[in-house]
């Protein structure tokens with residue numbers, strides 16, 4: 001279904017994006033959540049975040065060499081290496097952000113920093129589904145896709161450069177015609193520093 005102009009957004013991801021369901025198992029998901037919850041969630045934003053590898057500066061909207069934190073923890077390094085082994089990334093990610101969304105929390109529409117980060121960005125969804133919205137910068141066409149828990153969303157090409165992505169501040173989503181209450185959702189976004 002494609003709707004242009006006003007009306008419901010299209011239900012497909014933009015060109016260059018792929019959504020891989022069940023990229024990890026429920027057991028792996030539980031282990032990743034335990035690892036993150038043993039870490040230091042930062043309350044600098046409305047939603048809590050944890051940065052790994054390099055710190056992203058939300059005011060400057062960038063990450064730089066001198067923002068280095070250290071190597072990725074083993075649990076994330078293994079996933080970053082898998083992204084290369086599967087041919088999704090050309091280079092192993094060295095920057096990861098964990099985002100926590102409680103029901104009603106959002107991430108506003110944005111394009112991930114192009115001068116800072118490489119050609120491909122991938123987000124792994126944990127615990128709860130949510131709707132992600134996409135907006136084409138040139139045409140204004142909107143699309144939306146449901147991101148199920150344990151799915152991997154890969155943004156490359158036009159989806160990475162020419163479309164914004166964001167998650168609306170809602171307590172529920174309509175998934176396949178049914179209203180589904182959101183639960184706590186955590187995502188892990190993998191990027192590669194560009195230098």
Ligand SMILES: O=C(O)CCC(=O)C(=O)O
Pocket residue numbers: 097099107112123124125165167187189
């Ligand atoms: O939560 C997500 O799936 C998306 C996160 C995101 O867009 C980002 O960290 O840049």
Ligand SMILES: [Fe+2]
Pocket residue numbers: 110111112165
């Ligand atoms: Fe993003």
